[in-house]
Amino acid sequence: MLLKCIGVSKKFGGLQALRNVSLTVDEGSITGLVGPNGSGKTTMLSCISGIHKVDSGRIIFEGEDISNLPIHQISSRGVVKTSQIVxxxxxxxxxxxxxxxxxxxxxxxxxxxxxxxxxxxxxxxxxxxxxxxxxxxxxxxxxxxxxxxxxxxxxPKLLLLDELLTGLNPKECEKAIELIRKVRSLGVTILIVEHVMRIIMGLCEKICVLHHGEMIAEGPPEEISDDESVIRIYLGKRYLLRDLNA
Ligand SMILES: Nc1ncnc2c1ncn2[C@@H]1O[C@H](COP(=O)(O)OP(=O)(O)OP(=O)(O)O)[C@@H](O)[C@H]1O
Ligand SMILES: [Mg+2]
Known part of the structure; x- marks a missing residue:
């Protein structure tokens, strides 16, 4: 396991952006982080990459606690985030x-x-x-x-991609998906935030779902797409993987 986040919490003033969030990312994998707008996805990536300090909880990378290290020390260990706003x-x-x-x-x-x-x-x-x-x-x-x-x-060893595909047309999106696969084949582990479920379901081995700063589900795409609370809160409908991959 390359990354392990244990009970991460983060407040902005009175707003609890993350509450006791735990997630793991296996080495060599593509893991997805999804959830409604404002659910804490960017904040989570920013805590991992050192842009934000966590209030409590631990972020373990390659077996070492990197929580609240300065951002340059985290990036020199190989954890780098791209920005949602280009x-x-x-x-x-x-x-x-x-x-x-x-x-x-x-x-x-x-x-x-x-x-x-x-x-x-x-x-x-x-x-x-x-x-x-x-x-x-x-x-x-x-x-x-x-x-x-x-x-x-x-x-990077761990690349955190925050909505890298937003604003791209469908053809550009297809190329970007191929590119992300190519990056992984170089040996880079990827944690990706993305709203387009077709992309997430097709790319990721595991998906984590945030809602109001809390992790409500974590599992392989087929499990997540069948999870009643994820459907109610985020997906709105069942995604059939065979249709998505067609
Ligand atoms: N620097 C900040 N200062 C104050 N509040 C913030 C800050 N960054 C995020 N927030 C708040 O924290 C909550 C989580 O925001 P975050 O940007 O992590 O959500 P998100 O899941 O990435 O949303 P989106 O899908 O819209 O990108 C939101 O209510 C947001 O307004
Ligand atoms: Mg965001």
Missing amino acids: QSFPDLTVLQNVLVGIYFGREKNCSRPLDRAKEILEFVGVPPSKFDMKASECNIAELRRIQLAKALATK
Whole structure:
């Protein structure tokens, strides 16, 4: 098991965003984190990656307690999150954005950073013609890829993807799903937050469901899609996996 969160709670003022949340992520897996808007998904990823401090509970990564370590120490251990609201350095070029990931990641002493950055951009499907464009000139699909490239440049062991596919059209979504599978095949473990159930059900071995900051279900897609409380609170209907995979 790569990640184990035990009883994590987090308050913002009077609002209990997370209440006693426990979840595990197996090494090499793709695990999904779903739930209605405001249920605490982003907060959970932010607690794991060190953006937010937890009020109580523990986050164990590779057997060590990383809860409330500074964010740079967590990322240097290999835990990196992409942002739900796409973020880039708009005045830097596409290539420079990825170089930032290399310089602040686990490959700081990479001997050929430029070549490495280009290789990663090509891996995520950004063509060389775009490398010298400013990030501010890129469209949303390109920015999502660049964001993923920047995260991969840090050489993560656990990648936390927060709605990476939001804003993409169905064709771009299909490509992004393939890409996420390719990332996993590199040996990167993935915890993904996503609203589109077709994507989550097709990608993940395990799905965790949050509601009002509490974990209400955790299990394989076929179990989650059949769970009465998950259907009532979140799904609205039963998802038949054979239809989703068709
Ligand atoms: N920095 C913050 N300060 C105050 N309240 C916050 C902060 N971040 C999140 N919240 C609140 O905590 C709750 C959980 O928010 P969170 O963003 O984690 O939900 P989410 O499940 O990611 O929602 P969505 O699906 O809309 O992205 C919400 O009520 C939100 O308003
Ligand atoms: Mg969110």
